Amino acid sequence: MTEEQQADRLLELEAGIIEQNYGSYHHVQGRHYRNLDDAARERRRLAEMYLREEIRLEGICAWCDRPFDEDEQKTPAAGRFIHTGKCTDEFNALCTSVGGRTLDLAPDELRAFDAWSNSPTDSDIESSLGRTFEASAREAR
Numbered sequence: 289m290t291e292e293q294q295a296d297r298l299l300e301l302e303a304g305i306i307e308q309n310y311g312s313y314h315h316v317q318g319r320h321y322r323n324l325d326d327a328a329r330e331r332r333r334l335a336e337m338y339l340r341e342e343i344r345l346e347g348i349c350a351w352c353d354r355p356f357d358e359d360e361q362k363t364p365a366a367g368r369f370i371h372t373g374k375c376t377d378e379f380n381a382l383c384t385s386v387g388g389r390t391l392d393l394a395p396d397e398l399r400a401f402d403a404w405s406n407s408p409t410d411s412d413i414e415s416s417l418g419r420t421f422e423a424s425a426r427e428a429r
Contacts, residue, residue, distance in 0.1 A: 297342070302331050302332065346369070349375055
């Protein structure tokens with residue numbers, strides 16, 4: 289990552305921290321700062337920490353925790369990268385064994401894949417409970 293890319297990413301992270309705090313410039317991680325300069329310093333410190341961690345993780349396989357060689361192929365998996373070959377095969381075997389999707393997807397399909405598509409809906413939860421949330425709320429009163 290070049291210095292210019294790092295600077296851009298740092299600004300993105302700071303904007304994300306502001307957004308996490310509901311657009312408040314006076315709050316950082318739920319803590320209120322009366323002085324805007326103090327809040328800005330804390331936001332910058334936190335964004336720099338996140339950036340250092342991103343850079344560190346960028347060069348490490350998410351599956352085996354070994355660093356990547358300069359010319360080694362990487363495969364995207366769950367927001368990180370893994371070694372193409374043995375790590376990808378092991379990851380695909382695990383995904384298949386638990387009924388998930390494997391990494392044998394085109395790059396466009398990988399971007400469109402929704403990790404939460406298998407999460408239960410309210411109606412699934414209600415049917416498993418045998419009653420609706422509204423009925424549960426009435427019973428609680």
